Amino acid sequence: MTNGSPEESIARLKPQILPSSVMALDEIVSNLRKTLERHRGERQLIVIQDFPDPDALSSAWAYQLIAQQYEIQSEIIYAGTLSHQENIALVKLAGIPAQRCTLQSLKERDLSLYRGCVLVDSQGTTSQLFPLLLEANIPVVVAIDHHRPQDKLAAEFIDLRPHVRATATILTEYLQAGMLRLDANNKQHVRCATALMHGLRSDTDRLMQAQEEDFLAAAYLSRFYDPPLLSAVLQSSRSRHVMDAIERSLSNRVVANGFSIAGIGYLRAENRDAIPQAADFLVTEENVHTAVVYGLVRNEEEEREAIIGSLRTNKITLDPDDFLKEAFGQDSQGRFFGGGRLRAGGFEVTVGFLSGYNDCAKYAKLKWEVFDAQIKQKLARLVNPGTDAID
Numbered sequence: 001m002t003n004g005s006p007e008e009s010i011a012r013l014k015p016q017i018l019p020s021s022v023m024a025l026d027e028i029v030s031n032l033r034k035t036l037e038r039h040r041g042e043r044q045l046i047v048i049q050d051f052p053d054p055d056a057l058s059s060a061w062a063y064q065l066i067a068q069q070y071e072i073q074s075e076i077i078y079a080g081t082l083s084h085q086e087n088i089a090l091v092k093l094a095g096i097p098a099q100r101c102t103l104q105s106l107k108e109r110d111l112s113l114y115r116g117c118v119l120v121d122s123q124g125t126t127s128q129l130f131p132l133l134l135e136a137n138i139p140v141v142v143a144i145d146h147h148r149p150q151d152k153l154a155a156e157f158i159d160l161r162p163h164v165r166a167t168a169t170i171l172t173e174y175l176q177a178g179m180l181r182l183d184a185n186n187k188q189h190v191r192c193a194t195a196l197m198h199g200l201r202s203d204t205d206r207l208m209q210a211q212e213e214d215f216l217a218a219a220y221l222s223r224f225y226d227p228p229l230l231s232a233v234l235q236s237s238r239s240r241h242v243m244d245a246i247e248r249s250l251s252n253r254v255v256a257n258g259f260s261i262a263g264i265g266y267l268r269a270e271n272r273d274a275i276p277q278a279a280d281f282l283v284t285e286e287n288v289h290t291a292v293v294y295g296l297v298r299n300e301e302e303e304r305e306a307i308i309g310s311l312r313t314n315k316i317t318l319d320p321d322d323f324l325k326e327a328f329g330q331d332s333q334g335r336f337f338g339g340g341r342l343r344a345g346g347f348e349v350t351v352g353f354l355s356g357y358n359d360c361a362k363y364a365k366l367k368w369e370v371f372d373a374q375i376k377q378k379l380a381r382l383v384n385p386g387t388d389a390i391d
């Protein structure tokens with residue numbers, strides 16, 4: 001816990017929303033400096049989404065390097081797996097120090113060593129680990145994200161900027177402001193700049209959806225990043241599992257009113273990144289403006305199953321965040337099952353009572369058919385208004 005009087009602790013935990021349209025960058029950076037100074041010499045856990053993307057991985061690493069300037073030791077953790085070939089290549093080739101941490105392994109840690117946790121490219125709603133940290137009374141020191149507010153969030157420092165296309169842009173602005181002076185002769189700095197460039201590029205659809213802040217961040221990173229390293233990450237080949245998922249999505253897709261919707265059945269947790277890649281592929285079809293691909297993902301290690309889905313769209317007037325929230329609603333705690341950003345979104349619905357492996361092929365087939373029909377029914381209300389089916 002942090003030092004100080006109860007009144008000071010309450011003041012620090014009061015939520016702050018710091019969009020750049022309201023607060024100038026120098027003031028945001030000043031507040032972050034003060035926050036890090038208060039925690040000088042402590043240990044923190046940087047929590048990113050369960051299945052991290054390049055934006056989350058690179059931004060978390062940049063924060064870790066910034067925090068080191070204040071003698072803060074931090075670890076980047078996530079609960080899921082890296083399955084997208086580009087994410088695996090990024091972590092391996094750039095040397096990003098992110099580590100998988102299951103719920104069980106986190107429970108076995110001595111959490112009293114950590115004085116705070118940090119949310120990067122997340123607000124805690126996409127992490128299985130975050131609720132456990134809250135139960136352990138580990139306060140949220142910093143939260144940095146470019147998505148819309150997802151839930152009530154209390155932290156000493158919050159920088160939520162939904163108008164910015166990538167969290168990597170926000171972290172790059174911190175670097176530009178002098179929180180860490182990048183050195184083109186420092187190999188670690190070059191690799192981090194390369195990772196940030198990939199994260200920014202990934203979340204802005206290769207800069208085609210970039211805003212002014214994103215272009216300025218990319219221009220700054222261009223002085224330090226390693227083009228051959230980034231090229232190596234981008235040229236990583238698709239795995240057989242991804243190709244199988246794309247093949248199944250093509251076979252199972254139903255096209256209605258410009259939407260291409262495909263359920264691809266069962267997948268292992270380590271292959272779940274095949275789902276967004278299949279959606280990326282389907283949205284390129286002629287006369288299709290939006291693709292939704294989903295599957296029943298099994299995490300055999302944790303004996304957990306969930307329907308995981310991804311949405312990709314080229315339709316300017318379709319807001320993935322609004323669409324998925326309206327389609328799937330909220331759980332009993334008020335958390336939305338889905339959400340998104342410009343042109344992309346995702347959803348996750350835990351299976352619950354029916355979860356679990358069953359070696360009876362007939363039962364497994366029936367279970368998938370039930371969930372497949374339910375997902376299609378929920379989507380039909382928006383895709384084919386006035387109907388309860390997608391033909």
